[in-house]
Amino acid sequence: MKTLLITENFPPKSGGSGRWFWELYSRLPHAEYSVLAGEWKDSDLFDTDSALSISRYTLSSSEWGFISLTGAFFYLKTVLLIRRQIKQQKITRLHCGRVLPEGVMAWILNIFTGIPYSCYVHGEDLETAASSREQNFLCKQVIKRATKIICNSQNSANLVAKFGEAASRKAIVFHPGVDSSQFVPAEPNVEIRARLNWLDKKVVLTVGRLQARKGQDMMIRALPAVKKDIPNILYAVVGDGDCLTMLQNLAAELGVEDNVQFLREITDQQMIQCYQQCDLFILPNRTIGNDIEGFGMVLVEAQSCGKPVIAGDSGGTSETLIEGQTGFIIDATREHNIVATVVELLTDNQKLKDMGDKGRAHILQNLDWKALVLKAKALFR
Structure with missing residues (x-):
């Protein structure tokens, strides 16, 4: 067959x-x-x-x-x-x-x-x-x-x-899975963070297409309020897409262009380094018309690298994490929800570590490709 x-x-x-x-x-x-x-x-x-x-x-x-x-x-x-x-x-x-x-x-x-x-x-x-x-x-x-x-x-x-x-x-x-032997946690690396211009920054990361449903604009809108508690905040946006110019203009209008970094073309290895070296991952997704986030593989990849995650309450993102233990599901259409959750996590290093460790364990147990391939073989018989 x-x-x-x-x-x-x-x-x-x-x-x-x-x-x-x-x-x-x-x-x-x-x-x-x-x-x-x-x-x-x-x-x-x-x-x-x-x-x-x-x-x-x-x-x-x-x-x-x-x-x-x-x-x-x-x-x-x-x-x-x-x-x-x-x-x-x-x-x-x-x-x-x-x-x-x-x-x-x-x-x-x-x-x-x-x-x-x-x-x-x-x-x-x-x-x-x-x-x-x-x-x-x-x-x-x-x-x-x-x-x-x-x-x-x-x-x-x-x-x-x-x-x-x-x-x-x-x-x-x-569910889609992740190669947990490739997406692994790593200690903060001064050389890599310097190359990324992340030294002395609290870095919130999003990876994904620059499209409306991903909600990168909402994290940018939250930055002025986040800066009041975390002056060294940096929002790193990995990806490219139709919304790039709009997002750049929005950051400039809000006066946070120095707090937003767009990384449009990077290798897979560089993407993994971004996961490893960031402090927190967010996918502030929302439903736009009929456009939804079906699952959210980037949330799985971030947890595999030992990072806490925040996701919007649209589509299948809640199935990627353990609510309150490895991350949070929020209404990402409300700016104050993003501000409160980001500030709560970035001002508590122990909570960041504990949730990141639980996220890694969650992926190893439930969403690693080794187990999922066995399931696929049985499913495809």
């Missing part, structure tokens, strides 16, 4: 779901799993260093529905490509990175060939599709014929349940 994972999002493209798929499927038996992934810059270099069989194709489109000629042609050419991959590799089942568009491709193939498929759900994908009558219809059809619906959180499974009892029975919660 051989499985083909179809996913547009896959390294070297950055992003939580793509990294999740890489971390999981690279640990599964290579003779039993292969990947058809989207084409990105430096894909060839990435694939050369991988023992996992990876094929590349353009899996992105401006249209995910059938009504437009663009969408119809996109599905036609990708379905034909996948059909060739199935024959060449003797594929017996498909895994789909999302309901749209990858799940639709598998749904079409299932109708005409009978090949079974399972589909991943991340939360924001179903919420976004709900705003389109056509896309919502396609989601229903994909879920209806799928063997399993693999949900990154209970919150995502609850969204699947809205499609009916039969859909709910197929939903299986499988």
Whole structure:
């Protein structure tokens, strides 16, 4: 039996779901799993260093529905490509990175060939599709014929349940994990902190795309009040995205531009060093329209590095931590909640350490890839 994972999002493209798929499927038996992934810059270099069989194709489109000629042609050419991959590799089942568009491709193939498929759900994908009558219809059809619906959180499974009892029975919660041997705690390092311009700073870190739902703007809005208690506060923002200019302008308007640092392009190793050397991690996420945070892998990575975390009460973030022990879930749409929680933690070094230690233990016990791979093997049988 051989499985083909179809996913547009896959390294070297950055992003939580793509990294999740890489971390999981690279640990599964290579003779039993292969990947058809989207084409990105430096894909060839990435694939050369991988023992996992990876094929590349353009899996992105401006249209995910059938009504437009663009969408119809996109599905036609990708379905034909996948059909060739199935024959060449003797594929017996498909895994789909999302309901749209990858799940639709598998749904079409299932109708005409009978090949079974399972589909991943991340939360924001179903919420976004709900705003389109056509896309919502396609989601229903994909879920209806799928063997399993693999949900990154209970919150995502609850969204699947809205499609009916039969859909709910197929939903299986499988949390993303972390490589705890790579994301490890480290003592404060003067050389690294100097390189990052973090010496003598109390550093609050966010890692993630610069997009509205991540809530980086709310942490920036909280900085003037935080500065009153912690004058040496620094908010380090790792990531890039459409909101960069807005965030830079906001920091300038509030007079905290010297307290905000944007780190747009860093290596994976440098990102880990940021986790290790910061004092506190925050993901002040919120729901924007139909856009939600499905899980929050960065919260898992931060805890693996022994850091307390603060997250917004939207989506599946509460499933990443132990409330009050490894971090806090707050209403991050209210500035005063951020101020109070950040100040409480950064003014209590013992609490920072205790919560960080508990966070590391939580990850080792519940969200380390070693245990999750065993669960995946049983799930995928």
